[in-house]
Amino acid sequence: MVVLLQPVTFNSDVYVNPKCKPSPVPVPVIDLTDADAKTQIVKACEELGFFKVVNHGVRPDLLTQLEEEANKFFAMPQYLKEKAGPPDPFGYGSKRIGPSGDMGWLEYILLNANHHLSSTKTTAVFQQTHATFREAVEEYMDEMKRMACNVLEMVEEELSIEPKEKLSKLVKVEESDSCLRVNHYPEKEETPAKEEIGFGEHTDPQLISVLRSNDTEGLQICLKDGSWVNCWRYSSGILSVMTNGRFKSVKHRVLTNTKRSRLSMIYFAGPPLTEKIAPMSCLVLKQEDRLYKELTWSQYKSHCYKSKLGDYRLGVFEEQLPFYMSNV
Numbered sequence: 001m002v003v004l005l006q007p008v009t010f011n012s013d014v015y016v017n018p019k020c021k022p023s024p025v026p027v028p029v030i031d032l033t034d035a036d037a038k039t040q041i042v043k044a045c046e047e048l049g050f051f052k053v054v055n056h057g058v059r060p061d062l063l064t065q066l067e068e069e070a071n072k073f074f075a076m077p078q079y080l081k082e083k084a085g086p087p088d089p090f091g092y093g094s095k096r097i098g099p100s101g102d103m104g105w106l107e108y109i110l111l112n113a114n115h116h117l118s119s120t121k122t123t124a125v126f127q128q129t130h131a132t133f134r135e136a137v138e139e140y141m142d143e144m145k146r147m148a149c150n151v152l153e154m155v156e157e158e159l160s161i162e163p164k165e166k167l168s169k170l171v172k173v174e175e176s177d178s179c180l181r182v183n184h185y186p187e188k189e190e191t192p193a194k195e196e197i198g199f200g201e202h203t204d205p206q207l208i209s210v211l212r213s214n215d216t217e218g219l220q221i222c223l224k225d226g227s228w229v230n231c232w233r234y235s236s237g238i239l240s241v242m243t244n245g246r247f248k249s250v251k252h253r254v255l256t257n258t259k260r261s262r263l264s265m266i267y268f269a270g271p272p273l274t275e276k277i278a279p280m281s282c283l284v285l286k287q288e289d290r291l292y293k294e295l296t297w298s299q300y301k302s303h304c305y306k307s308k309l310g311d312y313r314l315g316v317f318e319e320q321l322p323f324y325m326s327n328v
């Protein structure tokens, strides 16, 4: 997962929850214009599966504009927002996350980044708001696509992945199955005694997720030792498979315990539905080192949508061990 910071470099790690320990591994802040950025990105994907970026080239006023438009949408009366729901999976949703019974303290809109497949529900989102919302969303999605491809190309270069643009092409092509999610975690009237789940623990199934949030804390990531650490403001599922386990999928969640609302916007860069996902041969020297079998993105996505948020979903990619090896 990539977290978008404002263009200036600053250390944005503020640990607001005293019950949550500060990260023993500092979350890397990578300057995308740095000559060494590709090495730092690969290191972060291998160690944590999570990093923050500065000098990403996204106009700060576009971030502000989209945040303002999204806030206007969520401030509308409930009956109007619900005209753009229920999510199937696109559209407006409240409290229910996905089709498997998961619940959270949030409302959201999930928008398809593929304009040709835009559903009438997502069109309704924009009909009920000003056209400036749609314009901001379109420009933002283009920027996120550019940034996600930029990061993937740096990974390709650092790992000498062939052919050129093997990963970024999956996102660049028109059939790419990418989406944008805008989450709104409403403020609480009283600060509750304990945190509530805003978005339960999970890993994102796509190639790479780019997250941007307002100044309200809540996001936590899970470290290798199982401890949760806060990430102020602030690699995903199948990139783990394609790198044969070299890149980590960061487990994350959102807890809500403040009087301020949290707004986050996440671009999930996904491949075309028919794309075959498997470890890239240039990264697997011997056949017996191959950790995962091949599935199409469509097969994996259907599997994800049948599962609960906290389930370990990458398991379907794992090769079955012969019975005489399964207990060793």
Ligand SMILES: C=C1C[C@]23C[C@@]1(O)CC[C@H]2[C@@]12CC[C@H](O)[C@@](C)(C(=O)O1)[C@H]2[C@@H]3C(=O)O
Residues within 6 Å of the ligand: 089, 097, 098, 099, 100, 102, 110, 181, 202, 203, 204, 205, 206, 268, 304, 305, 306, 307, 308, 309
């Ligand atoms: C419970 C679910 C919600 C989710 C689909 C799933 O069955 C499991 C993965 C969830 C997730 C997490 C990342 C993204 O927010 C998301 C849109 C995705 O692609 O996978 C959501 C799905 C959702 O909210 O519908």
Ligand SMILES: O=C(O)CCC(=O)C(=O)O
Residues within 6 Å of the ligand: 181, 183, 199, 204, 211, 213, 219, 252, 253, 254, 264, 266
């Ligand atoms: O709202 C956030 O900060 C993260 C939400 C998230 O993980 C998701 O939508 O997949």
Ligand SMILES: [Fe+2]
Residues within 6 Å of the ligand: 202, 203, 204, 252
């Ligand atoms: Fe997520």
